[in-house]
Amino acid sequence: MRILLTGGCGFIGSAVVRYLIEQTSHDVLNVDCMTYAGSAENVASVSENARYRHALVNIIDAKALKPLFESYQPEAVMHLAAESHVDRSIDGPGAFVQTNVTGTYTLLEVARGYWNKLSSERQKKFRFQHISTDEVFGHLDENDPPFTEKTPYDPRSPYSATKAASDHLVRAWYSTYGLPCLVTNTTNNYGPFHFPEKLIPLMIIKALRGEELPVYGQGKNIRDWLYVEDHAEALVRAVERGKPGDTYAIGARQPHDNLEVVKKICAILDELRPDEAGPRERLIRFVSDRPGHDFRYEIDPSHAEEALEWKATHDLDTGLRKTIQWYLNHSAWWQPILEHRYKGHRLGGGS
Ligand code: NAD
Ligand code: DAU
Numbered sequence: 001m002r003i004l005l006t007g008g009c010g011f012i013g014s015a016v017v018r019y020l021i022e023q024t025s026h027d028v029l030n031v032d033c034m035t036y037a038g039s040a041e042n043v044a045s046v047s048e049n050a051r052y053r054h055a056l057v058n059i060i061d062a063k064a065l066k067p068l069f070e071s072y073q074p075e076a077v078m079h080l081a082a083e084s085h086v087d088r089s090i091d092g093p094g095a096f097v098q099t100n101v102t103g104t105y106t107l108l109e110v111a112r113g114y115w116n117k118l119s120s121e122r123q124k125k126f127r128f129q130h131i132s133t134d135e136v137f138g139h140l141d142e143n144d145p146p147f148t149e150k151t152p153y154d155p156r157s158p159y160s161a162t163k164a165a166s167d168h169l170v171r172a173w174y175s176t177y178g179l180p181c182l183v184t185n186t187t188n189n190y191g192p193f194h195f196p197e198k199l200i201p202l203m204i205i206k207a208l209r210g211e212e213l214p215v216y217g218q219g220k221n222i223r224d225w226l227y228v229e230d231h232a233e234a235l236v237r238a239v240e241r242g243k244p245g246d247t248y249a250i251g252a253r254q255p256h257d258n259l260e261v262v263k264k265i266c267a268i269l270d271e272l273r274p275d276e277a278g279p280r281e282r283l284i285r286f287v288s289d290r291p292g293h294d295f296r297y298e299i300d301p302s303h304a305e306e307a308l309e310w311k312a313t314h315d316l317d318t319g320l321r322k323t324i325q326w327y328l329n330h331s332a333w334w335q336p337i338l339e340h341r342y343k344g345h346r347l348g349g350g351s
Contacts, residue, residue: 003239004074006031006059006107007081009038011194012131012228012235016078019232021046026236029072031065032081033058041333042193059103062110069114076127076239077111079104082166085197086135086159090291093158100162101169104130108173115179128181129239130170134224134249135160136185139294146224146298147185149247156292180244184235187251187299190319191228192326196334199223199258200320203265204327205334207280208273213266217289219259222296226252227319230312237308251299252312259284264317268324 003020007013008030020026022045032038033056046052053072057064059081081103083089083096111128118126137147138154155164167183174181194201203213234250242248256264266280305311314322327334 001026001075001240002029002072003027003076003078004029004031004068004072005078005080007038007079008032008054009034009040009042010080010084011037011042012189012231013080014042014193015191015228015232016080016235017043017052018046019229019236021049021052024236025051027051028053029068029074030054031057031059031068035083037084037195039193039337059107060098062106065107065110066113069110074114075122075125076129077107078129078131078235078239079107080131082163083159085195086157087197087290089157089159089162093162096158096162100159101165104166104169108169108179112173112177112179124180126180127239127242127244128170128173128179129235129242130167130181130183131235132167132183132185133160133163134185134187134251134297134299135294136164136167137297140296140298142296144296146251146300147249148300149185149249149303156294174245182238182242182244182246182248184238184248184250184304185299186231186234186249187224187226187297189226189228189231191323192330193333194228194323196337200261200265200323201327201334203262204269204324205338207266207269207283208327210275210277211283212285213262213280213283214285214287215258215262216287216293218286219262219284220257220295221293222255222257222298223261224251224253224255224298225261225316225319226250226254226312227314227322230314234304234308234310234312237310238304241308243307246307248304248308249299249301250304251301252314253301254312254316255296255298256316261316261320264320265324268321272324273328
């Protein structure tokens, strides 16, 4: 299959690109305009492969997207490009509306124009897969059942509101125009190449450098952690086997509160790279909370597991150990990010 994938230089997109090139026979055109979150290094292991190409194009630019569709003749779109960090969306929501809403609208319209001209056989086989988040469902109390595909939308941050808007656009293009779209809503990912503004890579790097570990509030907020390579496999299954009009809620059944996650990181690092100054838990600091901080996310992935014949293979302990080992071996990847690419945004927030 020829897949036009957006956001392939980011964290999850690059894991999907690597998976597609290394473990399938699909071709990839990676459409990524390289914001602060994108890096060519994330796809360096496959960039010389003849089945891979990159186009430095912004998804809000219809004029640049149209010829890409015409010349590449994709059989599927996997749409991952987005502004993805909640704290940044609180500091500056405009970029989130631009990319996540206007960008998704633009991509849908260009895809629809291209799809309209295909033969009916190619139209039937075409897929537009939209990669979204569980944050569109709002947040759960301690005893609420996990999110499913049927959970009503209730986004609470500028990030999740723009992702919810994009999900609605995608479903409208399916119902109104018949574009064969499907949506995946996934819980928190972690793993290699994770930009160090998100909880897990931030804590690994700060702990390694002996810096304070800023835990928002009391660290009681719960996230459901999915190893990124498991997610990449699920997304590829969805584009290969998913049904137009369907939604797949993807998760690993690994809910943990933030303090527990940070303590696990400290313990693994203490074992792999002992600190002469003592156990790293000493670095934990409770800082002021994220405004509107969602309390708990958790996904019931039963439908995705059954329909896609997929199951996450990493529990949090296994995935964290691999992730920490990767950061220990790849300081050449994250050091320059801290020095040059961070573009002034605070690391870790709080006060
Ligand atoms: P990321 O921020 O690491 O990467 C985003 C990528 O998109 C970057 O390479 C960036 O350069 C590119 N991009 C941004 N704006 C663009 C634009 N206007 N045009 C072209 N390219 C653009 O994001 P991520 O964490 O890999 O998330 C990927 C997708 O998965 C997003 O849609 C996100 O909402 C969704 N998601 C993420 C998680 C998670 O835990 N990270 C969980 C569920 C869903
Ligand atoms: O649920 C899926 C979502 O997961 C994705 O859609 C988002 O793109 C992704 O960024 C992630 O959102 P979160 O807000 O859950 O991730 P983040 O890593 O920013 O924060 C995880 C938890 O850790 C959250 O409860 C806030 C807390 N936190 C985060 C940072 C950066 C801290 O306590 N301290 C921190 O410094």
